[in-house]
Each structure stands twice: as C-alpha cells, then as structure tokens.
Amino acid sequence: MSNASVWSVAVGVAWRVLHNVLRNPSLLIPSLAFPLFFFTAFAGGLSRVSDVPGFDFPPGYTAFQFVFVLLQSAAFGGVFTGFGVARDFEHGFARRLLLAAPHRSGIVLGYALAALVRWVMVAVLLTVVALVAGMQIDGGGVDVVGLYTLALLVNAAGVLWAMGVAMRLRTMQAGPLMQMPVFLSLFFAPVYVPLDLLDGWINAVATVNPLTRLLEAGRSLIAGSPTEVGVAFTVGVGLVVLFLLWAFRGLRSAEAAG
Amino acid sequence: MNPLLRAQIASIARRQIVRTLRQPASAIPPILFPLALMLVNAGGLDSATSLPGFPADSFYAFALAVPFIQGALFSTVNAGTDLARDIQNGFLNRLALTPMRGVALLAGLLAGVVALGVAQAVVYVVAGLAVGVDIQSGAAGVAVLLLLSALISLGFGALGAMMALRTGSGEAVQGLFPALFVFLFISSMNMPRNLIEIEWFRIAATVNPVSYLIEGVRSLVITGWDGETLALAFGIAFALAVIALGLAAHALGGRMERT
Amino acid sequence: MALEPAIQADRLVKQFKKGPRAVDGIDLAVGAGEIYGFLGPNGAGKSTTVHMLTTLLPPTSGSARVAGHDVASEGPRVRAAIGAALQEAALDPLLSGRDHMRLQTALHGMPRGDRARRSDELLERVGLMGAADRRVGTYSGGMKRRLDLALALVHAPRILFLDEPTTGLDPQSRNALWEEVARLAKEDGVTVFLTTQYLEEADVLADRVGIIDHGHLVAEGTPKALKAEIGRPTVEAVPADPDDRLRVAAILERFGEPTQGAPNGVAVRLEGEIELAGIVRALDAEEVKVEHLQLHAPSLDDVFLAKTGHSLEGAAAPEPEREREAVGAE
Secondary structure: OOHHHHHHHHHHHHHHHHHHHHHOHHHHHHHHHHHHHHHHHHHHHOHHHHHOOOOOOOOOHHHHHHHHHHHHHHHHHHHHHHHHHHHHHHOOHHHHHHHHOOOOHHHHHHHHHHHHHHHHHHHHHHHHHHHHOOOOOOOOHHHHHHHHHHHHHHHHHHHHHHHHHHHHHOOHHHHHHHHHHHHHHHHOOOOOOOHHHOOOHHHHHHHHOHHHHHHHHHHHHHOOOOOOHHHHHHHHHHHHHHHHHHHHHHHHHHHHHO | OOHHHHHHHHHHHHHHHHHHHOOHHHHOHHHHHHHHHHHHHHHHHHHHHHOOOOOOOOHHHHHOHHHHHHHHHHHHHHHHHHHHHHHHOOHHHHHHOOOOOHHHHHHHHHHHHHHHHHHHHHHHHHHHHHOOOOOOOHHHHHHHHHHHHHHHHHHHHHHHHHHHHHHOOHHHHHOHHHHHHHHHHOOOOOOOHHHOOOHHHHHHHHHOHHHHHHHHHHHHHHHOOOHHHHHHHHHHHHHHHHHHHHHHHHHHHHHOOOO | OOOOOOEEEEEEEEEOOOOOEEEEEEEEEEOOOOEEEEEOOOOOOHHHHHHHHOOOOOOOEEEEEEOOEEOOOOHHHHHHHEEEEOOOOOOOOOOEHHHHHHHHHHHOOOOHHHHHHHHHHHHHHOOOHHHOOOEHHHOOHHHHHHHHHHHHOOOOOOEEEEEOOOOOOOHHHHHHHHHHHHHHHHHHOOEEEEEEOOHHHHHHHOOEEEEEEOOEEEEEEOHHHHHHHHOOOEEEEEEOOHHHHHHHHHHHOOOEEEEOOOOOOEEEEEOOOOOHHHHHHHHHHOOOOEEEEEEEOOOHHHHHHHHHOOOOOOOOOOOOOOEEEEEOOO
C-alpha cells in the first residue's frame, strides 16, 4: 500500500466536502458566522469583566476572548464536518466511498483535511475581524504560530471525535451527541475569566478539563509570555492520537455494518 | 366556545404534548441545555458580581432569567419543525380534510407549546431554588413568572409555526435558531445594560426586545416587584405574541388552500 | 329523473403559478357505488385532480361537484361526505394507531363516548387491533396503508378517494387492500375514486377506467371495452412436430380467424371470449402436441400506447402471457 494512494483518496474526499460546502451557503455561512457572533457577543458584551479585581491580562479582553473563540471555532469546525460524515452515511454516499476507496484510511484523512481547510477560512476571517476591532497581540511570530498550531490540534481532535461518532451511529440524529461533549468541554473551561478567578465547582472542573491547558497556553502565547505551552501541546497531541484511534475504530465499525 | 372547536383544540394540543414527550431528543434539550448553560455561565462569571453596580450578589440569581427565554427559543424550533414535518409528509392535508378549523390547528399547537413551556419554567424555578437562588418576589412572583413564561412561549411558538407554514420546511425553521440566538446573546443576558462597556453593543442590547423579556423575569428574581420593568416585559411579550399570531394565521391561510 | 353523479368534473383545469398546466380540461362523471380507476403515469395530473376534487386545491377554472356539492364554494360540505387516503400515508410516526383514530374521531366531532367504539370497529375491520397501541413508526407499509384507509372511513363517507393506495406495497398487502376496496363498493355502496399507475390495479378493481396523460383525459370506459377498442386477443401455437402444422391450424381456426404469427407457428385472432382451456382441450382431443402455446391479450398499456403514442411509465410488463409448454395427451 503506497502512501500516495492514501493521499489521493484523502484529497478526493476533501475536495468533495469542500466543493459541497463552498457551493452551499446553508453549510458555509453558519460555520463562518457563529464564531464571529460569539466573538462579538463575548468581547463586546462582557468587556467590563476585565475590571474584575485580579483580572490581569495585558493585551485586553478582546485578545482574551479571541483565543477562546479561535479554539471554539476550531473544535466546532471539526464537529460540523462530522455532521457531513453522518449525512453521507445516512444518504448512502459513504457506502459508495467505502466501496470505491482502495485505502479507506484515506477517507478519515480526507474528512480531516476538509475540516482543516474549512477552519483555516474561519480563522483568517476571525483574525481579520479581531484585528479590525483593535485586538492587541503582545506575542511574537513564534508565539502566534504556536497559538494557531494549538488551534489546529483542537480542530483535528474535534473532527476525529465527531467522525468516530458519525461512523458508529451513521445517522444525522447523532448530531447532538457529537456537539454536546465538545460544547461542554469548551464551556467548562475558563471562558470568561482566567482559571484563578473561578471559584467552587467550576474551578474544580476547569482544572481537570484538558481544554483548559490549551486555552490558558493559547492566551499566554498571545500575551507574549508563554506558560506551560509544552503541557498544552502534549495534551493537544494526546487528544488527537486518542480520537484518531476512536475514528479508526469507528471506520471499522462502519465497514462491518456494510 | 363551540364544543366542536374546543374538542378540536384539545385534540391537537394533546397530540403536540404527546409527540414532544415521545421524542426525548426534542423534549430534554430545551430543559437541560439552558440549565447547563446557566450553570456554566454562572460559574464562569460569578466574579462579575464584584463589579460596582452589579445588581445581584449571586450570578445564579442574575442568570436564572436566561433559561426561560432560551427554553422558549428551543420550543419555537421544535414546534415549528413538527409542523413543517406535518406539511411535508401530508399530515396537514389529512387534518385539512376533516372539519378542523384553521384556528383550531394553531390554537391547539400553541396550547401544547405553552403547556410544555410552563412545565419547563417550573423546572427552571425548581433548579434555581436548588442552587440557592432566593426569588425576591415570593410565591406570587413565581406565579407571575409562569404567566410571563406562558406568554413568551406563545409568542415564540407562533413564530416557529409561522415559519413552518410559510416555508413548509423544517430546515428553514431550524434556520430561525441562529437568528434567535443572536437576539439572545446581543442582549442583557450576561451583563446588565448599564455595565456594558462597548457602546454599539449596549445600544443593540437596548433596542433588542429580548433584553426586556430577560429583565422582566430577572426583576422578579433579584428585585421583587418592579412595575415598570414588568410592564415592559409583559407589553413586549404580548406584542410579540399578537404579531407572531397574526403572521402565523396569515401563513396558515396561504398554506391551507382548501376551499 | 337521472341521479346526479357522485363525482362530476366539467372542464376542470389547474394551472400552478410558475408551473405547468397540471390538469388541462378534465370532464368526468362517476356514478354512485362505482369504482372509478384513474390511470396515468407519474406527473400526469392524477394527484392534482384528486386534490381539487377533495377541496384541497381550488381549481383554476372549470367546475366539479362531489356528493352534490360544488368543490369550490361548498368545501366543508364536500369534506363531510368524502374520505381520502392520499398519496403519502400522512401518519405521525410518534402516535399509535389508536392515537390516530382518537384524533380523527375528535376532529370529526364524534361524541366522546362513541370515539373508542368507532376506533375499535375500524381497527378491527382493517386488521390492526393487535397493533393498535404500537407507534406507527413501527408499522410496515401495508399496515400504514390500512390505518390510512381506516382513518378515511371514520365518518362513514359515501365517497372515498384513494390516491395510489398500493404504491410500494408487497403483493400480499396489495391484494388485501384490493379486497377491502372491492368490499366497500359492493357491500357498502361506497363510491371509490382510485388513482393508480398500475395497470393490473385498474384492470382488477375498476368498474370504469379513465386514462390521463399530461393533464388530459385520453380515454375512458370499462377495461374490457377499452381493450376491445385496440383489438381482439390472439392465440399462437407452435407444434412440437412441424408436420402437424396444418392440423394445429385447422383446430385453432375453429376459435378465430387466421392472422400473422411466428414462421413455425400458427396464430388466430379470437372471436368473443378468451377460450384458452377450450383450445387446449381441442388440441388434446386430436392428440396434437404443441411445443409452445401463447395468448396475447391487449392490455391497458396497449390502450395507453394507442392513445398517447408512448407506454405507461413504470407500467408492469404487458399482461401476463399465459403459456403452456408441451401440452400432450394425458
């Protein structure tokens, strides 16, 4: 089995997904609009939160929320692609792919590639809007690259998680099951204030939430004072590996179902 | 009311309730998701209560109003999606072939939606009490709160029905969700309007009618009896209900072309 | 004084906005107690016609009267007299069969005390009592159609509209539905207006058939009369021994006049009724063995082809050819 064949399957699958998304406003627009909307709502509506005693984030609340929304868009970008996988299974198209593809691992890779490309479009738009809104970036080039790489890992983890669910359940009704854990993981993290300003149960939950590591590290990168970035990358890579196994097991499940 | 009309409305309402309860995937999210969001937001934003001028000591008390509106939003989409499905699979034609009057269809559907909305509201009140929220307006305030919830559910439900009747498409109804979500978020949902720093956001929240619905419910929880705020909330809920019902009735006329 | 037809349409037209003229001047009359088959391919205008006759769609022009009431101006009266099982089974998968009956009886204004009795009666009649409390989402296609029929009969209508009632059903379910429809017409005197794209269904069930194509009624009559317009059936026999050809010809010519057949066979156009058994007995009596015996009877598809120039879309193969092989003595 040559890697080139896996790659050509992946490119084919990715091309089709992207072609559909770009031609279909009802698929494209929500994935672009929602992150912008959340950014606006959080950075715009909650900026006074940065006046809370103990809130110390030099680049300001806009940058603080930008990091969260960037990771959120990466995670949900992956989930949206998972919806597409579920739809393909429900309508029988995935069966066509399984029959036609000489290297089925290329199918998983292809959907992940598509999710990545979709997210890159969102990330560019989000970044432009944030900069126009006056976001301050105190980190250097390496820090910024590090931030986007963390987001990329979240995107990969998101799409692999969603694909694993989609390939096991093979129905659009799996949508909430794909979304809910991702949503809860994101929101049980320090969304509005840093971790040390969270009290009680939310602090306990956020402390053990792996996404907190990525979020806090991402914020430290944009602030130009990288903190526990190695831990964050380890967690990110770990999530990707875990969900890669999850997705491949899902693929086997789909193959077995015929 | 004409006994036949009453029986028709009751039958349609019963069906709406039964259908919702038999679809846990539709029945449970409108209850759980708003509560989960409230818990998360309250946990994450509790420190905001230390801001000068913040009107409550507990963010739970401040945030409790939001599930009532968010739950109504879910109900809008669920009711509208159900009606769109009836249109697409021909069930509406089946109903149209009976002596059922159009007003019975709408009234029954919305009676079911309101009943479910009030049940949701009771759950939110209980959840609020469970996390230690002290409802300042007391038992009478809870009754008024449930009444306001019923009116809000009616308005949002009519909106969903209108969309279903106009388009006949479940996807179009689902498309309402993001739009209503925007109304929910660009409001005084997470921060009192006077503490919103960014000017355009504060203006948007001020012109957004959803802010007043939230503030009306919130006033019963954290203030007690604030006549002006309650009047605004009821007035806007009533206006929404009247407008949405009018639009839905008009759409029904266009959808059911029966002679 | 002639009785008013149960269903009457006079130059009925339906033109959709930004769309085709789906029904283009239909005239028809269906007598009380008759089963009228409305046959045509997909897109011919069958369902649109039914929607107009059942008051769900207002006609663009022309008029129609159902149960003595004008469909355009007396909609509620028409609906009180008719039942309809439309093309989609139109059931709620989350409700049980009994829930559906309860809803339907309530909407028809049946007194509360009578609803359960009437529901049980109809569920029993269509063979769904055992599944009455199961959700319709678990029903088979045949069960859904039966429930659909039961719902249409709740208020004991005099006229029943069935829009492609057996599409997608297995043969057993289809036959069961045919039996019930025939019984309704024969025993209860219900007028049945049935649309179908299946030749066999129209042939077996309908007293009269109207054939519609592109919104026009292109033929109307009893199935037998329509087929007779096209031609008489022919029988063709190929003798097992070529030397017996003349003997076979002589036997067959007792039943009809010679006509063109296969080079090694003999064919006659039958006169009168189809007498295949008689032909077999005659061949047997003369101890003539045939290798191949075939009956070609005109089908409604042949009628459709003759009237429209094309075959009925999705039609089954022409009527089953009855074949006998190697008929011999003993």
